[in-house]
Amino acid sequence: VAASAEIQGSLVNMIRRFSSRITVPSVASKLVQRSLSGAARNGKLFDKILIANRGEIACRVIRTAKRLGIQTVAVYSDADKSAEHVRLADESFYLGPSPASQSYLLGAKIIEACKATGAQAVHPGYGFLSENLNFCELCEKANVVFIGPPPGAIRAMGSKSESKTIMIAAGVPVTPGYHGDDNSDETLLKEARKVGWPLMIKAVAGGGGKGMRTVLDEASFLESLRSCRRESLKSFGDDAVLLEKLVLNPRHVELQIFGDTFGHVVHLLERDCSVQRRHQKVLEEAPAHSLDPVVRKAMGDAAVACAKAVGYVGAGTVEFLVDPVTQDFYFCEMNTRLQVEHPVTEMVTGLDLVELQLRVASGQPLAITQEEVISRSKGCAVEARIYAENPQNDFLPASGKLMHLRTPLQSVLCQEDGVRVDSGVVAGNTVSTFYDPMIAKLIAFADTRPEALAKLERALRCYQVAGLANNIDFLVKVVRHPGFATEVADTGFFSRHMTEILSSLSNPAVSGYGEHTSFGVASFLEAQKQPIGSGLWSGADVGADGASATADWRNQRARTRHLKVSHPVGGSTSALSVAVSGADSIHISATVTPSATAAHGSHVQKVDHKCVVKSKSLVAQSNDEQHADFSVWDNVIEINGRVVSGTTSIYTNKVNGNKTVDVWINGSIGESASHYQFTLPATSFAADGASSSNTMAVSPMPGKIIQVVVKEGATVKKGDPVAILEAMKMEHVVYAPCGGVVKVFCTEGSTVSEGTKLAEVVPAAAAAK
Structure with a gap:
């Protein structure tokens, strides 16, 4: 901080003094005048x-x-x-x-x-x-x-190594490391030993969280280096890397800057992007929570100095790492573009950054001064990135058709000012394997940070996505976690709290999901209207009225069917007894035991619900070959005398016949989220089938096999790498599900779909036969 405070008065002299040593065209006057x-x-x-x-x-x-x-x-x-x-x-x-x-x-x-x-x-x-x-x-x-x-600024800042050289010359603090031209494995290992462990390997041309590896010790250095090079080459066309000393659990604070062709530069305050998973930002907010005013001003001055040093024009972001103990900050990189998280800056400043980009690019001067930026800024904005990914499966990206999508802005429960949705998809669109799996950015703005967080949580609860795995429920847990909501988060947030957050996802408050399950099952039955002898009522006793084979379930009196319900998020199963009495009444009873607490005999809930469907409305339906039997319903159901409204989506997996049911109940139920999901396995509709084998290594998602790690007939242990899959611009390792002898079914370079069998591991005893 002390070093940074000197920047404001002496930066121009520093640039002149060191300009002869800079190997890129970074003298401000030259670039501004181009x-x-x-x-x-x-x-x-x-x-x-x-x-x-x-x-x-x-x-x-x-x-x-x-x-x-x-x-x-x-x-x-x-x-x-x-x-x-x-x-x-x-x-x-x-x-x-x-x-x-x-x-x-x-x-x-x-x-x-x-x-x-x-x-x-x-x-x-x-x-x-x-x-x-x-x-x-x-x-x-x-x-x-x-x-x-201009090209000169991109050239100067596009290389992480060159940009650090410029910042050192300008007197801006940078993290210790190596960013030389010699990029051989031998030199990098030698320099890594000098930097010390732990350290970061970063792609010189990198960005967006790609081409980065954390290395804790020398033993894993070369493997991490080669993996980083491969990913960097594929993502950026350049496998050059640099090394940085790892600042343990810093805050990631960035400054939005803007320059015009007349040499004017302002910063539009800071954003805190510390809540990251694998270097990918999850939540962003403006301004940074509890940032020391002295540090805030020094960082703002440094960011403007960075931009002026390279003759910057347009929107850019200067990223810093802040030591949470000393409050010292270090230049990380400059992104020469508009950032994903720019909406939080727009919300607190009231400026349209895209409009500013268009006006500056047209040759207009910036129409705002630094003093005006600071005086007009108010409130707090927080952004959550909604992705098609599965938090319960190591956040693997999902792809496919968005069967149902309803934003908070379309919900009667979330009609309040200060909620913004930036999205590029609507219901029926496909999230492709070829690009980033983002569904939307959800932004909430309010006068204070607690109010903004509360508004963001309400909006997340109202966001409905079905047909693809997504991280919405995960985001709800993060937003309300004390480590973020009331404390100052750093980049180590998930390393400390991920297990706890995922556990809370796996074991939602049973007071809520019992009612969610009954609501979903009742909605499902209302939607089915299946004839006797097929579907849900296959094998059940015919009612006393001797109803015909074409009658739907509402005509069956005193009918009872036992359903197996699997809670994929909760990791539990329930045996529901479903009895139909009369034309509209459904009696659902069950004992619900979340698996994580079953061993302790706690959180066991008895479900005994009489459900009467009061009204229903078909929102969407699809019966195409790929997405058979998908429907979305808005229902009002009376559950034990209490009227509950909500939405239910029902999706039949075309491969295994399982029915996935998503339920959104309007209004909170106890401490549970408004959304809950469960599965009615195919065995609920027919005789019990054989359990699936756990010897198959399958593709977790569509992608391309870039390496087959094992050879036919090789002996592996459980957890050994079998193949490496490339999808969503990232590498994913597929591991052996058990120990034994391998049968390989895939080849390098082949394209596979989700669930493709890549290899089978035959247990040693079976292989010997």
Whole structure:
């Protein structure tokens, strides 16, 4: 902090003194004065822009452009032909096949699209080509405005090693490490020993949490280095890395900066992004909670100095790591683009950052001073990233069709100011394996942080997603966790609390899920109307009235059927006794025991509910071959005299016949979340089948086999790596489910779907026979 406080008065002299040593074009005056295509427009806004991106950020840019009267061009791949950003744009241009390397990463194709459509400028969004120096230069040569910083700034900040050199010359604190040109394994190992353990390996061209590895000791260094190189090459086309001393459990605080072509730079306050999982941000907020005012000002001054040192133009983010003990801060990196989490800054400042980008790129000066930014900023905003991923299965990304999606803004229970949803998907869209599995960003704003967190929790509870695994219930637990809600979180938050949070997901308050289960089963029965001799009532005794084979369940009197209910989130099973009496009454009784507490004999709930369906409304239905028997219902059900309203989605797995039931009950029930999920296994509808084998190593998701680790006939132990799968731009290791002899069913380079058998491990005793 002491060193940083000197920046404000002496930075200009430092830049001049050290400029001769800087190997990149980073002298501020030279870069600010370079001719920009946008500046040549004399401040006239563009008539038409092309968004070289997809998903929620493309939709976000389109909304602001339309408000400003600017026409928009969307680009798309095979996977995105029916995507929301294509629908919202004024026109669209086809790029190519689904892989990003054959579509969204083709800079020449983007320029071709600009020429074909008459787009005067390109907004790159984030990811893809947003920080690609070659693409920025390609735009300049084609006389297409790149809505972002000039090439010199991207060059200076695009390399983590070069950027650290510039910051050292400017007197900005950086973390100790190695960022030299010699990138051989031998040199890196030698330098790693000098830096000391633990340390971080980072891709020089990296970002977005990819190309990063934590190394705790020398024994794991080379393996982590090679894995980091592979991921970096695939994600960024460059396998160069740098080393950094690991600051244990720092806060991740970043400053949003903005510069124009006249040399003016301001910061738009800070964001705290400390709550991260595997270097991917989960929650972001502005301003940073309980940040020392002296540190806040020093970081703001340092961020502006960083931007001026490279002649920055447009929106950028300067990231710092803050030591939670000493409050010293260190430059981490500068992102030369709009950040995913920019909405929290917009909410507290009242500024539209995309509009500022468009105006600055058009050659207009910034219309706000640093003093005005600070004086107009108020309140607190918190953002949660909603992903198609499974927290109960190591957060593996999910892909497929979004069968049902209802945002808080569409819920009568969440009609309040200060809730914002940024999304690029609607119900019926597909979350592809080719791109990031984000569903939406949910942002809540209020006058105080506690109010903002309470509003965010309410909005999360109202968010309905069915058809794909998602992290919404997980986010609810994180938002209300004391380590985040009332304390100052750091990047070690999940290492300390993940087990506790996942355990609370696995064992929701039984007072809630008993009623959720009854609501869901009653809704399910109302939706079924299955004939005797099939489905739910197969094998059950025929009612005394001798009803015909085409009668639905409501015509069956004194009918009883025993259902097995599996709670995939709760890790428990229940044997429900379901009795139908009369035309509308269902009697459900059961003993519900969460598995994690069964051994202690606690939290056992007796369910004894009389359910009467008062009203129902079909929201959506799908009977296509791939998503057979999917329906969503809004129901009002009287449960033991209490009227309960809610939504139920019912999905039949086309492979195993299991029925997954999602239930959202309007209003909280005890301490449970408003959402609960359970499964009616196929054995509930027919004779018990054989239990599934635990000897198969299967693909947890669609992807590409990049390495088969074991050989046919090899002997493995439980937990040994069998194959490495690449999906969602990340590597996933598939492990042996048991010990024994391996039979390999997959080959390197092959594409597999979820559930594909990759190998079978035959137990040693069976193999010997």
